[in-house]
Amino acid sequence: MSWCWEYNPDEAGVVAGAPLAFVAQIEKKADEIVRAAAALYLDGTTYRGPGERMKTADVDDGIFWYMIIPRDERVYILRVQAL
Incomplete structure (x- = not known):
């Protein structure tokens, strides 16, 4: 397994409607x-x-919440908030 990040539950549920520049900062x-x-x-x-x-x-245009799960070797992005 290799470390990576992903949206949880999915990208559409976490960043739907967020500006593309903001999503790029999060990623x-x-x-x-x-x-x-x-x-x-x-x-x-x-x-x-x-x-x-x-x-x-924190990112320039907002904030996001995440969890690190070592056993999965994943960083899960759970919620985002654009300013």
């Missing part, structure tokens, strides 16, 4: 979060510690 920031998670959890599939809590990330 760029999500790429950065994935790189950091991959460095922290070198082999996430064997991680047995406590799960992480939901976090937020």
Whole structure:
């Protein structure tokens, strides 16, 4: 398995109606979060510690909520809010 990010439950449900420039900012920031998670959890599939809590990330035009799930090697973007 390899680290990546995805929208949860799906892209249409999370970013529907958001401006394309805002979505691009979210996806760029999500790429950065994935790189950091991959460095922290070198082999996430064997991680047995406590799960992480939901976090937020600010971008120029808003904010988004996400969770890092080491065992899945995924960053799930759960909700976005454009200003």
